Amino acid sequence: MALFDVSGYKSHAGLRGQILGTGVGHLVDRTNQEFAVPVGVDPSGFLKSCSREGGVSIDLNHGTTTLAFKFRHGVIVAVDSRASAGSYIASKEANKVIEINPYLLGTMSGSAADCQYWERLLAKECRLMHKGRASEGWLKRKCTNQCHFHTLRTTAWDIKLYKLRNKQRISVSAASKLLCNMMLGYRGMGLSMGSMIVGWDNKGPGLYYVDDNATRLSGRMFSTGCGSSYAYGVMDSGYREDMTVEEAYELGRRGITHATHRDAYSGGVVNLYHMQEDGWVKVCKEDVSELIHRYRKGMF
């Protein structure tokens, strides 16, 4: 791989030997791919047992609605705010957008724990890139403190060298690829995350969909979560490439509102963001029950 050569990649085994010294036996590399899994745990087998009929069934649905679309004046991102644990509403004002930096946003759907963890890790990767602190000693100390995060070690090296060479912000494409590779390492182990990485870089507005299967797609319009079908219907029928900014805000709000109206696992407030050339702005945070009354004025 080109990146391997450019970045002077060293295999994990070599690195770990340097950083941790010999005799560290509590980490086991799963396969040749060298991603860390705690000893004695077999996530894939455990998950199979959970899906069997009659046994305990862990239902890994993405219980939310998030949407994002590109248009002439940037990218609109809208999410709901309901966090559900089975049929219990754990939070009505959960934050499903992570503000990675002033020009990068990530949305979350699926398991709240997975999303929050991995997207925060992504934010750290992006920040590491930006900071440009290249001293090997500093990096070694950082790595030692979080020695069980293989992904950090590998990518941190790559990013350090990328940043040193290029001294510029990470592109949306690269950020989404980082997240995608993290997912790839833990594939089949039961991660549940559907995310959209939204940003503005040299190539213009960027919108990528990344999920726990390590699917990574660039596109102009996405919606994730179990309320996504309803949002797609609204977005598809109302979308025009040459919308004004206000019309785009309204379309994003409507998409989430009507999805929360029909989907039991979505609700709360609509958090609306607008990604512009000079960064994102948070447009509004409106309660869905008020919005639905406004839209249903002519309805029954």
Place this chain on the structure above:
Amino acid sequence: MALFDVSGYKSHAGLRGQILGTGVGHLVDRTNQEFAVPVGVDPSGFLKSCSREGGVSIDLNHGTTTLAFKFRHGVIVAVDSRASAGSYIASKEANKVIEINPYLLGTMSGSAADCQYWERLLAKECRLYKLRNKQRISVSAASKLLCNMMLGYRGMGLSMGSMIVGWDNKGPGLYYVDDNATRLSGRMFSTGCGSSYAYGVMDSGYREDMTVEEAYELGRRGITHATHRDAYSGGVVNLYHMQEDGWVKVCKEDVSELIHRYRKGMF
């Protein structure tokens, strides 16, 4: 049941005795409810074996999109026309609306065989009702008949999601009936696996005081956008309008042309 008395219903056993004579052993009544199931077949057991992981899995999804909504000037009914067998498109111009009589319509989603059979049986019962009682059957009663048919074969693997639409003395009527014997009266329904997309479009565009043309457009848009996103829906949009003096078939437009028209401003 009131309907039993009114309609002169005779139990199956009595009728069968008259028609077939004694000694006919190849039909067995399942329970006291006297619904006929062929001998030696255990549908519920068979279905359980089909759902087991690793074995053959028969996926009983309702692969279609149909919608109907009431508004000031009657009821709009819109359906797609794709019949799929797994991933194979069996027909691109399937007829998913059964015209029971000039003032009653039934939509079909789910298993084509089940829908066609039971709704045709419903049409027969409605005609018999009219002949016996010298007045048209109400939408409520028609949907109840269908619901009771479903109830008799509950758990045996029927797959049908239907909307019974009509106009009777009480005004426009819209009922949703499905294979679980759920029967709901309402102002707006959509069935099939493309229904979520249609709901999004209908919810955001609906107003009770729409003009007739706006309502047609909403019905068309709902089906069109659903076929755009759902793999199991497609073909043409069949649009009906239920009015006080009966239904009219409004149009039959190809979805690919409609989506181009709607997406003029899109990418």
